[in-house]
Amino acid sequence: MSAVSRSAGLAAAVGRAQAVQPSVPLAGVAGVAVGGILIEGLRKVYGRGDTAVEALKSVNMLVHPGEVVGLVGPSGSGKSTLLKCLGAIIEPTAGRMQLGSEWIYDDGWLVRDLRALRRDRIGFVFQAPYLIPFLNVTDNVALLPMLAGMANTRARDRALELLTALDVAHRAAARPSQLSGGEQQRVSIARALANRPPVILADEPTAPLDSERALAVVRILHRMAREAQTAIIVVTHDEKIIPTFKRIYHIRDGQTHEEAGQGVPVE
Numbered sequence: 001m002s003a004v005s006r007s008a009g010l011a012a013a014v015g016r017a018q019a020v021q022p023s024v025p026l027a028g029v030a031g032v033a034v035g036g037i038l039i040e041g042l043r044k045v046y047g048r049g050d051t052a053v054e055a056l057k058s059v060n061m062l063v064h065p066g067e068v069v070g071l072v073g074p075s076g077s078g079k080s081t082l083l084k085c086l087g088a089i090i091e092p093t094a095g096r097m098q099l100g101s102e103w104i105y106d107d108g109w110l111v112r113d114l115r116a117l118r119r120d121r122i123g124f125v126f127q128a129p130y131l132i133p134f135l136n137v138t139d140n141v142a143l144l145p146m147l148a149g150m151a152n153t154r155a156r157d158r159a160l161e162l163l164t165a166l167d168v169a170h171r172a173a174a175r176p177s178q179l180s181g182g183e184q185q186r187v188s189i190a191r192a193l194a195n196r197p198p199v200i201l202a203d204e205p206t207a208p209l210d211s212e213r214a215l216a217v218v219r220i221l222h223r224m225a226r227e228a229q230t231a232i233i234v235v236t237h238d239e240k241i242i243p244t245f246k247r248i249y250h251i252r253d254g255q256t257h258e259e260a261g262q263g264v265p266v267e
């Protein structure tokens with residue numbers, strides 16, 4: 001990428017992504033994006049030599065602020081690898097990624113503090129909930145806002161609000177081990193939303209949920225996207241929620257193909 005387009009992309013990163021005008025589109029123009037997610041020519045090879053696996057060959061993706069896109073593909077097609085690269089959990093091999101108005105990767109990381117990037121800018125929802133066993137449900141959700149400097153009472157209030165929206169507030173004082181799998185997953189979704197990150201990456205978030213709860217989760221994600229101008233990628237093969245996406249990326253053999261979705265309202 002040229003020095004000119006890089007400096008334009010970084011210059012756009014003034015302030016926090018949440019402050020971005022919702023009406024400004026990413027438009028797919030390199031260097032002028034001011035929110036959302038832009039991925040170009042992303043490649044990831046695991047290992048080397050004879051045992052190397054090319055999990056991502058060339059992934060191109062665009063998610064506007066305020067948009068929820070589905071990422072669908074068969075097992076082993078590279079979905080989790082893509083989310084882990086974008087979430088700065090693993091290092092890509094080549095390509096470019098822009099996240100919430102800043103280029104974060106261009107054939108190498110452009111952000112020095114990847115831990116802060118993950119903490120402040122990305123909400124993760126994984127298949128397994130990974131809750132902290134010795135904290136109660138409320139504090140599991142309130143922890144990240146507290147670490148980001150929010151007053152404890154306010155962080156707990158926000159946690160309760162999210163737990164209520166996810167229909168799990170009655171378990172607020174319980175420990176994670178006392179919850180069912182579905183309840184744990186809803187708590188982990190509340191936690192991902194707690195910091196109002198500009199980007200949410202969800203890997204099969206509704207897999208353990210019944211259909212009513214799965215739709216409740218998707219409703220929350222769509223509302224979050226709209227109200228906080230969050231850019232959200234949902235990896236799924238859940239037939240119940242796929243019709244709710246307006247745009248879907250199919251991934252096959254490490255390559256993405258965009259397709260229109262049905263965009264059925266879930267409100």
Ligand code: ADP
Pocket residue numbers: 046047053054055073074075076077078079080081082
């Ligand atoms: P999906 O999430 O779509 O099922 P993954 O991203 O997990 O796919 O995997 C894509 C490909 O990369 C698969 O062939 C998988 O075996 C391989 N892969 C994933 N993680 C690793 C790893 N840590 N080391 C080597 N190969 C891996």
Ligand code: MG
Pocket residue numbers: 079080081
């Ligand atoms: Mg996976």
